[in-house]
Amino acid sequence: MIRATEITRRFGRVEAVSALSFELEAGGSVALWGSNGAGKTTLIRCLLGVIRHRGQASIGGVDVRRHGRQARALVGYVPQELAFHDDSRLGNAMMFFARLRRVSRHRAAESLDAVGLTGHERKRVRDLSGGMKQRLALAVALLSNPPLIILDEPTSNLDAGGRGEVVATLRRLRADGKTLLFASHRPDEVIALADRVLVMEQGRLIRDTTPAELWPTEKPVQVIRLYLTLASEAEAADALREAGHAVHLNGDGLCVAVPRDRKAEPITALARRQIEVRDVEVLEDVQIPEVKQ
């Protein structure tokens, strides 16, 4: 379904995606895993053909650079945050995209129903909750029943309830034979949805693996956020990875997955390197497996 060969994209001097190649078979589900700035979003945009890149990418055998419009007809895209005109009414927004994708009013209603948004057509987009907006994006993505769904951190702005709904919907889509490619920061999502994980770091593909290999045990862990000085974040991330922790920089501190009874371990590891931790926050209590790097 997707064939990417030596995809490279630079922003000035920074190589956001560096000679990245992978293939995704029809019906498969691949997660893009990596910290902020690893290049996941840029890769997705390259695959959608909305930004220029070197290398070759095709969707369903259609070259995304030469025939972007045709390639995108095979894709339903769900962004990290829904970007609709705030003043639009949900029903009108849906119909606009239905016309663009040349599907009937009936199909639009069907898609809205599928994500549980029937009855909300008169609401303005700005009045929708984060979860409803994300479901609307999913409804748009499913309008023309495309074989491939690409999602860029689809649950990052949702609460636990909203996340659960989206993940359940995506699981049903998988069961229906859809091909999924999604970026995520959440191990629980990756385990629930992906059969392969592409681990990215600084634009490079450093590992093509499976969730089971990445998280081999089922020991409950918690995610803690460490607040450090900006200058020490990268060094701290390296130190924690060396100590066997799953780390990602999220632009507002450093998120680390740790066993529930050993939350002080990362702080101790950093203290050994004389890296000062300014504050610690224990994030929501999610049952995610321990991470093995």
Next chain:
Amino acid sequence: MSAMTTTPRTVTVRTSAAGFVGGIWHFARREFRDAIASKWFILYTIAFTVLAVGVSFLSLSGVGSHGFAGFGRTAAGLLNLIMLVVPLMALTAGAGSIAGERERGTLLYLLAQPVSRTQLLLGKYLGLAAALVCSLCIGFGVSAVVLAWRADGVGTGSFAMLMSFTAMLALSMLSLGMLISVISRRTGVATGVGLFTWLTLVFVSDLGLMASSIIFKLRVQEIFGLAALNPLQSFKMAVIVNMNASLDVLGPVGAYASQTLGGALPWLLASSLLAWTLAPLGLAMLLFGRRSSV
């Protein structure tokens, strides 16, 4: 959430010309709807209508004009009003279009749909163009009613000509605005550049031409050529030449243009406006299509 309905269907990738035109039409329709519901459209329409009616009243007050003579004076007043207001409307509308979508984050989402950049740009252009023409029609329409009431009639042909050239001016300025929008990352920057362009076309280029003609001792044909390069001057000359059949009222340069170009003059000026419509729009399409990012 109810069960997802994903009945397997055959995926067809349609690439027909009808699909291409259909995409443009859907964007145009949405843009038109958004534009006429927006504050800028309502404000500009009200301002243009009020000013046009005001100019019509002032032109006719106490003169006892009738028919075409009354309209001739009104047209002269309207001409200056149009040259100030219409470029401002069109430039700012165009400047905010693509840059606004980019800033709101909606551009990426639209481009992730099975549409091309050309479809999106042309659709937005046509939608905004239709909204602008509607706005002008309201202003001219109310003004025509005033003229018909106060001056016992309107020179229909002249009025239609004035409206047509005004629409052409609006379309050329909209093209320029779209070009600005394509190359600007932020709406604020695009609007600023649009306003600067408006100021340059309305005031600075006239003053620059006057100064250049004195400093470089330009010949009349050179002054005419430079003036015709400014779409606003082309518009002004086109309206005058269509109403008076001559540009003599503009002095030696006008007289030169009337004598040497004769019947070709209106076409030349209309071509200048058309070129100012097609060239910036074409360049905007080219640059937007070649943008390496969103």
